[in-house]
Amino acid sequence: xxxxxxxxxxxxxxxxxxxxxxxxxxxxxxxxxxxxxxxxxxxxxxxxxxxxxxxxxxxxxxxxxxxxxxxxxxxxxxxxxxxxxxxxxxxxxxxxxxxxxxxxxxxxxxxxx
Numbered sequence: 001x002x003x004x005x006x007x008x009x010x011x012x013x014x015x016x017x018x019x020x021x022x023x024x025x026x027x028x029x030x031x032x033x034x035x036x037x038x039x040x041x042x043x044x045x046x047x048x049x050x051x052x053x054x055x056x057x058x059x060x061x062x063x064x065x066x067x068x069x070x071x072x073x074x075x076x077x078x079x080x081x082x083x084x085x086x087x088x089x090x091x092x093x094x095x096x097x098x099x100x101x102x103x104x105x106x107x108x109x110x111x112x113x
Contacts, residue, residue, distance in 0.1 A: 007065060014058040021054035045107050052100040059096050063089040 028044035028051065035042030066082070066089040073082035 007068075010061065011065065014061045017054050017058045021051040021058070024048075024051035024054070043110075045103070045110065049100075049103050049107065052096070052103050055096045056093070056100050059089070059093040063093045066090075 024047050028047035031042050031047070032044050063086075066086045070079070070082040070086045073079045
């Protein structure tokens with residue numbers, strides 16, 4: 001029971017980190033919208049990068065938890081489901097890494113970067 005409680009606590013924490021990344025993304029979009037209303041271009045790259053890093057961090061933890069779940073499910077009826085969960089977690093993590101890579105390229109290619 002202690003291991004499961006620890007995993008639940010870890011999951012709750014990193015879901016909270018994901019919520020924080022959503023708030024950063026919301027803030028970036030809000031600032032960008034305000035700039036558009038004033039006819040200005042607002043640089044929100046820093047906020048977008050921070051949000052993306054938080055997403056990658058959280059999804060990395062969830063991927064590790066999925067791997068652990070697959071290991072724990074080995075030889076049980078839940079093994080196939082656990083394998084599917086690992087694959088789904090990996091694909092989501094890869095998508096987040098691709099997005100982070102694109103943001104880093106944008107920053108590198110920007111005049112201020």
